[in-house]
Amino acid sequence: MIEFINVNKTYPNGVTALKDVNLKIEQGEFVAIIGLSGAGKSTLIRCINRMHDINEGTLNVNGVDVSNLKGKQIRTFRRKIGMIFQSFNLVTRTSVINNVLVSSVPELPWWRKILGLFPKDKKIVALEALDKVGILDKAYNRVDQLSGGQQQRVALARTLAQNPSVILADEPVASLDPVTAKVVMDDFKRINQEMEMSILINIHHVELALEYADRVIGIRKGEIVYDGKSEDVNQEVLNNIYGSITEVPHMNDSEEAEV
Ligand SMILES: Nc1ncnc2c1ncn2[C@@H]1O[C@H](COP(=O)(O)OP(=O)(O)OP(=O)(O)O)[C@@H](O)[C@H]1O
Numbered sequence: 001m002i003e004f005i006n007v008n009k010t011y012p013n014g015v016t017a018l019k020d021v022n023l024k025i026e027q028g029e030f031v032a033i034i035g036l037s038g039a040g041k042s043t044l045i046r047c048i049n050r051m052h053d054i055n056e057g058t059l060n061v062n063g064v065d066v067s068n069l070k071g072k073q074i075r076t077f078r079r080k081i082g083m084i085f086q087s088f089n090l091v092t093r094t095s096v097i098n099n100v101l102v103s104s105v106p107e108l109p110w111w112r113k114i115l116g117l118f119p120k121d122k123k124i125v126a127l128e129a130l131d132k133v134g135i136l137d138k139a140y141n142r143v144d145q146l147s148g149g150q151q152q153r154v155a156l157a158r159t160l161a162q163n164p165s166v167i168l169a170d171e172p173v174a175s176l177d178p179v180t181a182k183v184v185m186d187d188f189k190r191i192n193q194e195m196e197m198s199i200l201i202n203i204h205h206v207e208l209a210l211e212y213a214d215r216v217i218g219i220r221k222g223e224i225v226y227d228g229k230s231e232d233v234n235q236e237v238l239n240n241i242y243g244s245i246t247e248v249p250h251m252n253d254s255e256e257a258e259v
Pocket residue numbers: 011012013015016017035036037038039040041042043044202
């Protein structure tokens with residue numbers, strides 16, 4: 001379970017990104033976080049894996065008060081919290097399987113990683129993870145030979161190989177075309193349902209958020225202004241999150257912007 005209790009986050013430049021946030025996310029939930037640019041979505045999910053520190057309040061993840069973690073404890077903790085970025089964050093000049101393996105065996109000496117000498121059982125885990133996201137046939141391709149959607153699925157497989165309890169995804173489909181975005185969202189949904197991993201996604205596409213997530217959290221200027229079922233999100237809720245009807249992003253607008 002992830003629990004925010006009266007959490008505040010102010011950056012050193014004085015910008016308050018989270019204001020008195022209270023949330024409880026149970027294991028296995030699929031949650032979409034929506035809001036205008038600058039509302040605090042990234043800050044919210046990045047505090048969960050200590051990419052950012054909170055200033056006030058308490059943030060518990062699976063019973064661990066994340067503010068108390070130090071040094072090596074943070075690295076160990078992060079292995080149970082998968083993170084997916086908009087830009088995939090892969091090493092593009094090496095193979096797909098190497099990308100998955102390198103992060104799943106951090107304890108391996110660097111020279112074995114460079115020479116690609118990975119334990120057989122880890123290779124099996126990596127291949128299984130690639131199979132789960134439908135790109136097993138690309139295992140020995142170089143990452144830079146793959147499309148954006150395939151690269152995001154490699155990133156997802158890399159996270160799966162760590163067997164995290166939670167996957168945090170920061171705009172995972174923002175740089176993908178609408179069709180590929182749905183393919184990747186389908187992967188998230190399947191992983192959520194079959195592996196019972198909690199999924200927290202920051203997403204600008206409201207339609208995708210409503211279609212895939214069970215729960216929607218709306219943030220406005222650092223404050224949670226909606227927290228409820230996706231099917232209960234109506235125009236009034238969206239106006240409250242985005243400020244006015246004209247500011248609500250529509251999938252079609254995004255499609256045009258991405259073409
Ligand atoms: N490292 C930082 N230092 C200072 N201010 C920051 C930093 N990161 C974010 N902010 C500020 O905190 C606020 C929330 O930013 P955040 O990135 O969390 O919003 P967001 O909703 O994820 O936006 P976007 O959709 O554009 O990614 C913004 O005002 C932003 O300018």
